[in-house]
Amino acid sequence: MTTKEAIxxxxxxxxxxxxxxxxxxxxxxxxQTESFLSLYA
Structure with missing residues (x-):
């Protein structure tokens, strides 16, 4: 995981x-976090 991905x-x-x-x-x-990121980021 890169620094940008971690942030x-x-x-x-x-x-x-x-x-x-x-x-x-x-x-x-x-x-749950990965699901949230797929929807909103």
Missing amino acids: RFASAVAAMKCTQPGGRAGIPNRE
Whole structure:
């Protein structure tokens, strides 16, 4: 994974995490993140 891809992935995880309150709630797994990226990036 390149630095650019890692930043893009981390940004997607952060965006998805912000949809639910709490420390662990809303943290997506890799499959969910890749699906999100395929739809929105």
